[in-house]
Amino acid sequence: MDTCNRGPLTGPAETMAGAPALRLERLSKSFAGVPAVSQATLEVRRGELFSLLGASGCGKTTLLRLIAGLETPDAGRVIIDGVDMTDRPPYERPVNTVFQSYALFPHMSVAGNIAFGLRQERLGKAEIRDRVRAMLELVQMADVGERRPHQLSGGQRQRVALARSLAKLPKVLLLDEPLAALDRKLREQTQIELINIQAKTGITFILVTHDQDEAMSMSTRIAVMAAARIVQIGRPEEIYEAPASRLVADFVGRVNLVDGEVLACESGMAVIRAADGSGELRVRHGTVLMPGAQVWVAVRPERLVIGDAPPTDGVNRGHGTVSEIAYFGDMTVYHLASPAGRRVRLTVANAARGAVALPRRGETMAYYWAPDSGVVLTQ
Amino acid sequence: MNPAGDRSRDARRRGIVLAAPWIWLLAFFFAPFAIVLTISFSQGIDAMPPFAPLVDISRDGVDLRATLGSYQLMLSDDLYYVALWNAVRIAAVSTIICLLIGYPLALAIVRAPASSRSFLLMLAILPFWTSFLIRVYAWMALLRPTGIINSALMWLGLIVQPVQMIDNAFAVHLGIIYSYLPFMVLPLYAALEKIDPALGEAAADLGARPMRIFAAVTLPLSLPGAAAGCLLVFIPAVGEFVIPDLLGGPNTPMIGRVLWNEFFANRDWPAASAIATVLLAILVAPIVVFQQLRARIAEKNR
Numbered sequence: 001m002d003t004c005n006r007g008p009l010t011g012p013a014e015t016m017a018g019a020p021a022l023r024l025e026r027l028s029k030s031f032a033g034v035p036a037v038s039q040a041t042l043e044v045r046r047g048e049l050f051s052l053l054g055a056s057g058c059g060k061t062t063l064l065r066l067i068a069g070l071e072t073p074d075a076g077r078v079i080i081d082g083v084d085m086t087d088r089p090p091y092e093r094p095v096n097t098v099f100q101s102y103a104l105f106p107h108m109s110v111a112g113n114i115a116f117g118l119r120q121e122r123l124g125k126a127e128i129r130d131r132v133r134a135m136l137e138l139v140q141m142a143d144v145g146e147r148r149p150h151q152l153s154g155g156q157r158q159r160v161a162l163a164r165s166l167a168k169l170p171k172v173l174l175l176d177e178p179l180a181a182l183d184r185k186l187r188e189q190t191q192i193e194l195i196n197i198q199a200k201t202g203i204t205f206i207l208v209t210h211d212q213d214e215a216m217s218m219s220t221r222i223a224v225m226a227a228a229r230i231v232q233i234g235r236p237e238e239i240y241e242a243p244a245s246r247l248v249a250d251f252v253g254r255v256n257l258v259d260g261e262v263l264a265c266e267s268g269m270a271v272i273r274a275a276d277g278s279g280e281l282r283v284r285h286g287t288v289l290m291p292g293a294q295v296w297v298a299v300r301p302e303r304l305v306i307g308d309a310p311p312t313d314g315v316n317r318g319h320g321t322v323s324e325i326a327y328f329g330d331m332t333v334y335h336l337a338s339p340a341g342r343r344v345r346l347t348v349a350n351a352a353r354g355a356v357a358l359p360r361r362g363e364t365m366a367y368y369w370a371p372d373s374g375v376v377l378t379q
Numbered sequence: 380m381n382p383a384g385d386r387s388r389d390a391r392r393r394g395i396v397l398a399a400p401w402i403w404l405l406a407f408f409f410a411p412f413a414i415v416l417t418i419s420f421s422q423g424i425d426a427m428p429p430f431a432p433l434v435d436i437s438r439d440g441v442d443l444r445a446t447l448g449s450y451q452l453m454l455s456d457d458l459y460y461v462a463l464w465n466a467v468r469i470a471a472v473s474t475i476i477c478l479l480i481g482y483p484l485a486l487a488i489v490r491a492p493a494s495s496r497s498f499l500l501m502l503a504i505l506p507f508w509t510s511f512l513i514r515v516y517a518w519m520a521l522l523r524p525t526g527i528i529n530s531a532l533m534w535l536g537l538i539v540q541p542v543q544m545i546d547n548a549f550a551v552h553l554g555i556i557y558s559y560l561p562f563m564v565l566p567l568y569a570a571l572e573k574i575d576p577a578l579g580e581a582a583a584d585l586g587a588r589p590m591r592i593f594a595a596v597t598l599p600l601s602l603p604g605a606a607a608g609c610l611l612v613f614i615p616a617v618g619e620f621v622i623p624d625l626l627g628g629p630n631t632p633m634i635g636r637v638l639w640n641e642f643f644a645n646r647d648w649p650a651a652s653a654i655a656t657v658l659l660a661i662l663v664a665p666i667v668v669f670q671q672l673r674a675r676i677a678e679k680n681r
């Protein structure tokens with residue numbers, strides 16, 4: 001009750017040390033018949049910084065609210081730190097949330113906001129004061145304790161919201177798009193601070209975001225959500241390099257997709273005939289593919305190399321007319337129109353200043369890519 | 380275009396916009412009040428109008444004939460104290476009961492599904508569709524010894540003789556609470572509706588139980604609405620004339636009725652004006668307190 005955030009895990013219950021911080025079992029929730037979360041199953045280990053990544057409306061915020069207890073699931077279980085919390089109200093769950101709008105209490109000072117959760121535990125005055133001070137120092141806001149939320153900037157409010165939800169030392173900290181309202185510079189800086197605070201406190205973070213860069217750069221693991229379902233769970237590099245489906249490949253980063261039919265698959269090398277008649281593609285693929293299967297070949301734009309003389313045999317080649325060039329400083333993005341009418345996206349890192357003469361719009365450009373640069377997707 | 384000319388034209392336009400409310404206040408509040416204030420210092424005479432002019436300009440020169448007689452009369456006669464005290468007490472009790480009924484009502488409307496919210500709000504203001512006077516008459520028909528409620532109770536055998544429900548303080552309270560409840564509900568609804576639902580969720584997330592969330596978040600943030608509602612009920616209720624006249628009988632004199640009597644029955648315009656002036660002074664106090672409270676809250680959680 002009062003000490004729920006310290007939970008049943010101080011003392012004898014420490015024997016549950018092996019339990020994951022969070023386990024969701026086939027969790028489902030519909031609103032007016034429309035599924036918001038469908039059969040979500042996942043496990044988050046202690047000390048992880050786990051991201052729920054997806055476009056808006058994919059159900060990631062609902063999933064977070066189900067964990068916090070702010071929504072009641074239609075089916076499935078929520079197990080926090082080894083204890084089934086499915087039927088417990090939010091005020092009995094050892095999790096705290098950083099809301100997207102921050103939801104700071106406008107009629108309380110910054111210190112009052114941070115102390116709010118501690119007061120619910122009926123801690124002593126002195127202890128509350130010390131904890132509030134420690135939290136303010138943790139988020140580098142030591143001198144604004146007496147201010148009101150409306151006197152703070154957006155970035156400062158975000159820190160207060162973070163301090164308030166960390167003050168109770170939750171088993172799991174839930175963050176709902178915590179950086180969405182910050183400008184880009186501040187966002188990058190805050191990302192690093194969040195990682196540092198997470199490392200310092202050792203608390204398990206679950207972060208909801210629609211920003212794939214944010215998820216990639218911050219997370220230990222990512223769950224990609226689409227249309228109420230978790231479509232893939234993995235480390236950032238797994239998600240990027242080995243997407244489980246076209247959907248994930250397309251959502252996380254940019255990708256060139258070619259559909260085709262498997263002609264042969266021998267010792268991990270698949271030969272695929274492109275459906276647009278542009279030829280055969282050779283992709284090194286881990287699993288066995290049945291000849292005749294309909295598949296998609298996915299190649300990241302940065303894996304395409306400009307040039308027409310392949311140094312070794314067995315690479316895939318292509319060419320197209322440059323239709324668009326976008327210069328980003330650190331790299332340049334080319335859009336090509338292939339002879340078959342497909343759009344090919346290709347990025348070149350601008351490693352040197354005023355480098356080689358690069359193609360211009362309207363010119364024909366050749367490229368190639370190695371068989372192990374692509375991925376074969378079956379769905 | 381020279382900027383100075385623009386600025387003066389802007390100022391002129393602003394002046395025109397601001398003039399409307401000022402002219403309204405001047406014509407319908409300050410001017411009448413100045414007249415009332417003047418009469419309150421005059422002497423009553425048997426004439427039409429029944430008071431002597433304050434400043435008498437005759438051949439002998441200018442003669443100022445102001446008197447505090449009406450105010451002295453108010454201090455000397457218990458009737459005025461009693462009526463004023465009655466009015467303030469009945470209005471205060473009614474306001475508190477309005478708050479106790481209106482707060483849960485407003486909260487229930489705010490927490491209702493969005494689809495039914497505007498319908499419920501419309502129900503709350505539905506009584507305004509009928510004239511205030513007719514609704515008070517309807518209460519008379521309900522509460523009379525031969526009225527609907529007594530007849531029904533007697534027919535059911537629950538009582539053998541009519542219960543006295545009219546011509547007493549109970550009926551006055553009932554009438555005021557019934558009539559002014561919407562004025563409590565509407566500002567409360569506006570204040571409660573403005574509170575971000577995420578604040579309640581954040582409080583629950585931080586370990587607060589529902590009662591605690593109400594006490595620590597909902598209630599303090601709705602106080603400006605509650606204060607506005609209390610003012611909107613209390614101020615007109617203190618000066619209320621129709622309800623005590625129709626439902627109160629002779630034993631519950633309220634200051635509004637005394638004022639009416641002085642003016643129409645006794646034709647003592649100076650006394651009636653003095654009462655009106657004192658009443659206004661008494662009512663300005665809670666408004667000033669409220670304004671300061673609101674300014675302070677606005678300063679704190681702007």
